[in-house]
Amino acid sequence: MTENFEDIRSSVRALCAEFPGEYWRKLDAEKAYPTEFVKTMTEGGFLGVLIPEEYDGSGLGLSAATAILEEIHQSGCNAAACHAQMYTMGTVLRHGSDAQKTEYLPKIASGELRLQAFGVTEPTSGTDATRIKTTALKDGDEYVVNGQKVWTSRVEHSDLMLLLARTSPREDNKKRHEGMSVFLIDIREAVDNGLTIRPIPTMINHATTEVFFDDLRIPASSLIGEEGKGFKYILDGMNAERILIASECIGDARWFIEKASNYARDRNVFGRAIGENQGVQFPIAKAYAAMAAADLMVKKAAQMFDAGEPCGAEANMAKMLAADASWQAADMCLQTHGGFGFAEEYDVERKFRETRLYQIAPISTNLILSYLAEHVLDLPRSY
Amino acid sequence: MKVLVAIKRVIDYNVKIRVKSDETGVETTNVKMSMNPFDEIAVEEGVRLRENGSAEELIAVSIGPKQAQETIRTALAMGADRGIHVETDDEVEPLAVAKLLKALIEKENPDLVVLGKQAIDDDSNQTGQMLAALVGWSQGTFASELEVADGKAKVTREIDGGLETIQINMPAVVTTDLRLNTPRYASLPNIMKAKKKPIDESSPADLGVDISARLATLKVTEPSSREAGVIVEDVAELVDKLKNEAKVI
Numbered sequence: 194m195t196e197n198f199e200d201i202r203s204s205v206r207a208l209c210a211e212f213p214g215e216y217w218r219k220l221d222a223e224k225a226y227p228t229e230f231v232k233t234m235t236e237g238g239f240l241g242v243l244i245p246e247e248y249d250g251s252g253l254g255l256s257a258a259t260a261i262l263e264e265i266h267q268s269g270c271n272a273a274a275c276h277a278q279m280y281t282m283g284t285v286l287r288h289g290s291d292a293q294k295t296e297y298l299p300k301i302a303s304g305e306l307r308l309q310a311f312g313v314t315e316p317t318s319g320t321d322a323t324r325i326k327t328t329a330l331k332d333g334d335e336y337v338v339n340g341q342k343v344w345t346s347r348v349e350h351s352d353l354m355l356l357l358a359r360t361s362p363r364e365d366n367k368k369r370h371e372g373m374s375v376f377l378i379d380i381r382e383a384v385d386n387g388l389t390i391r392p393i394p395t396m397i398n399h400a401t402t403e404v405f406f407d408d409l410r411i412p413a414s415s416l417i418g419e420e421g422k423g424f425k426y427i428l429d430g431m432n433a434e435r436i437l438i439a440s441e442c443i444g445d446a447r448w449f450i451e452k453a454s455n456y457a458r459d460r461n462v463f464g465r466a467i468g469e470n471q472g473v474q475f476p477i478a479k480a481y482a483a484m485a486a487a488d489l490m491v492k493k494a495a496q497m498f499d500a501g502e503p504c505g506a507e508a509n510m511a512k513m514l515a516a517d518a519s520w521q522a523a524d525m526c527l528q529t530h531g532g533f534g535f536a537e538e539y540d541v542e543r544k545f546r547e548t549r550l551y552q553i554a555p556i557s558t559n560l561i562l563s564y565l566a567e568h569v570l571d572l573p574r575s576y
Numbered sequence: 577m578k579v580l581v582a583i584k585r586v587i588d589y590n591v592k593i594r595v596k597s598d599e600t601g602v603e604t605t606n607v608k609m610s611m612n613p614f615d616e617i618a619v620e621e622g623v624r625l626r627e628n629g630s631a632e633e634l635i636a637v638s639i640g641p642k643q644a645q646e647t648i649r650t651a652l653a654m655g656a657d658r659g660i661h662v663e664t665d666d667e668v669e670p671l672a673v674a675k676l677l678k679a680l681i682e683k684e685n686p687d688l689v690v691l692g693k694q695a696i697d698d699d700s701n702q703t704g705q706m707l708a709a710l711v712g713w714s715q716g717t718f719a720s721e722l723e724v725a726d727g728k729a730k731v732t733r734e735i736d737g738g739l740e741t742i743q744i745n746m747p748a749v750v751t752t753d754l755r756l757n758t759p760r761y762a763s764l765p766n767i768m769k770a771k772k773k774p775i776d777e778s779s780p781a782d783l784g785v786d787i788s789a790r791l792a793t794l795k796v797t798e799p800s801s802r803e804a805g806v807i808v809e810d811v812a813e814l815v816d817k818l819k820n821e822a823k824v825i
Contacts, residue, residue: 200649200770203610204762238764251768261764 198260201239205261208233209268214540217271221398221543226350231275234265235304240278244286248298254499255433259440259491266444267451269540271547273399273441277309277347280437283430284355284375288418293377297353310354310380312342312404313427320560322357323369323424327406329358329376331413336360336376338387338409344554346401348390354378357427360420375423376415383409397546432508434555436498439491439508442515445548446484449522452541453477453529473529480522487514506569513561516551523548577724577746579631580686581622581656582677583615583638585647586697599795602697611647613759614692616654617752620759621690621722623655630724633657635684639676641665645775652770653762659775660684664787672780672787674706679783681711686747688729693718693751704751714744718753 212230220227234240242258244250251257258279265272282301285293285308300306318324327340338358348354354377361372384390387409392402418426454477457468467473491514494507523545527534534541552558566572587593588608596603611619625631636651638644639662648659662676681689694701708715716722716731720739723730724746733740734753762770780787808814818825 199646200653200762200767201764203650204653204764204767207761236763237761238766242764251764253768 196256198257201257202260202264204237205239205264206268208237208239209265209270212268212270214269214538217269218537218540218543221537224394224398226400227271227274228350230270231350234272234275235278238302240275240304241302243279244282244298244302248286248294248302250298250302254495255436256492256495256499258437259495262437263440263444263447266441267447268444269448269544273547273550274347274350275309276437276441277311278304278307280430280433281308281311281355283433284417284426285377287429288375288426289377293414293417297377306353307347307351308353308355308377310345310348310351311427312345312348312354312356314344315341316343316403320557322427323363323373325357325359325373327356327358329356329360329374329411331360332410334413335410336413336415338376338378338406338411340406341403342406343403344393344401345404346399348380348402348404349392350400352379352381354380355417355427357423360423366421370424372421373423374420375417375426376411377417378409378411378415383411386410397543397550399550431556432494432498432504435508435512436491436494436504438551438555439487439494439511439515442512442519442548442551443484443488443491445519445544445551446480446487446515446522448544449519449526449541449548450477450481450484452539453480453522453526456530456533467529476525477529480518480525483514483518483521487511487518490514506565509556509561509564512551512556513558516548516558519548520552577625577631577688578633578635578684578686579622579625579688579690580635580637580677580680580684581615581618581651582673582689582691582703583619583636583647583651584612584692584695584697585609585638585640585644586612586695589613589696595796595798599797601793601796609643609647611650612692612695612697614694614696614752614754616692616759617754617756618690618692619651619654619656620757621719621750621752623760624757625688625724626655626657631688635660635686637662637677637680639664639668639673648775649770650762652773652775653767654760655766656773658773661775661777662783663777663779666787667789668787669789669791670700670702671706671790672785673703674710675785676780676783676787677703677707678710679785688724688746689713689749690722691749691751693753704749708749711747711749714746714748715750716742716744716748717751719750720753720755722750722756 239261241250242253246252262272301308313322315325329336329338356376356378357373360374366372387407389405390402457473458466460467491511494504494511497504497507526541527545530541533539563575567574588610591608594603622634626634634656635658636648636656637660638648645661648661652659691704718734719731720734721732727746728743729748730743
């Protein structure tokens with residue numbers, strides 16, 4: 194049997210109990226950032242789970258990180274405001290210089306520095322990331338950045354951001370994914386010096402923005418790894434992200450299933466609990482089975498990742514199956530609650546909106562299916 | 577000063593207890609277990625004494641099955657220095673626990689033993705008092721405040737109708753009440769550190785203590801379910817019912 198991290202889970206559960214539905218409802222109404230919650234998780238050291246011990250983190254693998262995120266979501270909380278602090282640093286860890294690692298990682302582990310923003314997507318290039326237009330051109334010992342990013346989340350609550358930009362035109366490179374580079378930008382210095390942040394109000398309380406670069410000058414030392422290899426660098430962080438997001442979906446699904454089961458047991462109509470009806474029971478049981486199956490794939494993907502095995506297919510399948518399971522559970526939970534599911538005080542409608550995101554972000558289900566068709570089943574590339 | 581805290585692994589306080597169908601006890605298979613909440617308070621108090629420099633060492637002891645080591649790890653993650661696990665799968669009654677703790681006191685020579693006033697599974701509220709009697713130490717039970725200085729402990733006790741503050745000589749046994757402190761949650765770095773802290777393993781036989789049961793459980797049953805109330809028309813009817821039906825006035 195694999196480790197379940199019960200010690201870590203119970204501590205996370207206890208911390209999350211301090212942030213009940215009421216806390217999240219209020220934030221949702223105000224579209225406010227969960228500062229207190231993030232502070233608590235940071236102080237508990239949970240966001241430094243993946244940072245090696247030599248840089249003052251806990252040096253655990255992805256399996257432990259998935260336990261933390263799953264537990265946060267199962268408790269009815271939402272980790273989206275801080276999960277990126279866990280994994281964005283992965284690019285710096287794997288490809289940064291020793292000087293960059295020593296300077297940034299211990300401060301990211303302690304929470305003194307927040308690195309939880311990553312600028313990749315642009316208005317004219319979504320999943321087709323090789324077509325990005327933002328440029329970073331070398332000028333002496335600086336790079337000059339121009340362009341625009343969209344859906345860059347948590348920029349307003351981050352000190353540093355990773356940026357993917359073209360350092361040489363697409364046409365000049367033999368392969369379409371060459372010529373892009375990754376930079377670590379100090380947001381605190383960049384704002385009003387060429388960086389403009391504009392929040393995007395959305396269906397859920399998710400601190401996302403669009404950012405504009407207008408002759409932003411950054412030191413040449415901001416470059417991570419080698420110039421031109423940035424796209425490869427960000428690809429290997431994506432499997433981790435997908436597995437982690439999948440664990441949040443599992444947590445959501447568990448929350449919906451428990452919420453629905455409790456309601457079905459307690460809600461009396463026509464003199465009996467609605468849960469006595471198979472028409473109510475079966476969708477709950479089905480959602481449970483779907484969640485349990487997806488959970489196995491998430492665990493498998495995390496174990497493969499931790500063992501250093503290629504896990505592109507498993508990470509993608511975990512994300513898709515878990516997102517489908519959480520959405521199935523969300524729909525079932527709303528249906529079980531009937532009209533009360535629409536009342537904000539039950540938290541179901543909010544979680545329903547929140548978990549819908551995972552059909553789309555960080556990768557849409559269609560792209561996962563395309564990946565499986567092309568890379569696993571050897572069918573022609575369809576896009 | 578050396579402090580010893582005793583902790584018990586019990587059914588988690590959030591779990592809805594189910595009685596076994598054969599009425600021999602409550603269902604514990606596949607039930608979430610955790611540290612007795614009163615014992616968490618004891619550990620927290622020990623950690624605070626450790627942090628403010630009053631104590632040099634904090635030892636967490638648990639008596640129970642193999643899995644009790646998980647409970648000890650929790651105490652180590654909160655800040656205890658090392659653990660002692662006395663392994664047994666048998667049910668251990670308060671007197672046997674007190675005898676085992678006495679044997680450990682003789683080995684470890686602590687100056688202070690802190691334990692929960694009772695465990696939430698059997699609610700015995702006996703172990704601390706029995707232990708103090710067996711070792712001939714002072715006792716401060718139901719503590720809501722504890723100050724240790726100059727070989728004495730000032731204990732504020734929660735008693736019927738108020739608080740009582742007593743001063744007792746050390747070494748002493750103190751049992752915790754709910755308001756003594758709010759236990760901390762273990763941080764991830766401390767959970768990791770706890771994995772490397774030592775846990776000594778022993779058994780009742782090693783400590784030369786006979787733990788055989790002195791009590792026999794005849795049966796365990798669910799509390800009878802509460803019946804629906806009635807709404808009375810007026811005060812006169814209420815008084816009549818209290819007098820003649822309930823016979824309480």
